[in-house]
Amino acid sequence: xxxxxxxxxxxxxxxxxxxxxxxxxxxxxxxxxxxxxxxxxxxxxxxxxxxxxxxxxxxxxxxxxxxxxxxxxxxxxxxxxxxxxxxxxxxxxxxxxxxxxxxxxxxxxxxxxxxxxxxxxxxxxxxxxxxxxxxxxxxxxxxxxxxxxxxxxxxx
Numbered sequence: 487x488x489x490x491x492x493x494x495x496x497x498x499x500x501x502x503x504x505x506x507x508x509x510x511x512x513x514x515x516x517x518x519x520x521x522x523x524x525x526x527x528x529x530x531x532x533x534x535x536x537x538x539x540x541x542x543x544x545x546x547x548x549x550x551x552x553x554x555x556x557x558x559x560x561x562x563x564x565x566x567x568x569x570x571x572x573x574x575x576x577x578x579x580x581x582x583x584x585x586x587x588x589x590x591x592x593x594x595x596x597x598x599x600x601x602x603x604x605x606x607x608x609x610x611x612x613x614x615x616x617x618x619x620x621x622x623x624x625x626x627x628x629x630x631x632x633x634x635x636x637x638x639x640x641x642x
Contacts, residue, residue, distance in 0.1 A: 505513070573587075575595050580587035583602040592598035 572593050576587040576590045576592070576598055579585070579590060579595065579598040579602050583599075583606060585602040585605050589605060590598045590601055592601050
């Protein structure tokens with residue numbers, strides 16, 4: 487409690503200082519001057535920041551161009567790999583089935599096999615079996631040459 491009493495006496499003995507308007511203006515101006523000095527190079531920093539931003543934008547554009555170019559090249563590479571894979575599959579099926587690879591248009595092994603079987607079935611000869619001498623079995627009328635002559639006479 488003694489401390490509180492002592493502190494109150496001390497505060498009452500100190501006088502509060504009052505400032506005139508000119509003294510107050512001087513204090514405020516001094517403070518403003520110190521603050522302005524802190525930010526004196528603000529305009530140059532601002533200009534540098536603009537230049538840096540424009541450089542970044544230009545670099546980004548170059549980077550974007552290179553990224554697009556790399557993407558394009560990657561796509562071409564992927565397309566070439568796919569074409570080589572398809573060509574390899576077609577050649578394999580061609581060797582297995584005897585169908586020329588240029589007649590196959592499938593992209594997978596299953597598609598090419600199915601297509602080759604279809605071509606084989608279509609292209610397999612369905613000629614009548616002939617006896618020795620060229621006469622068809624089971625049909626009267628002589629030799630093949632004679633049948634052709636008879637047919638030509640009917641048509642022409």
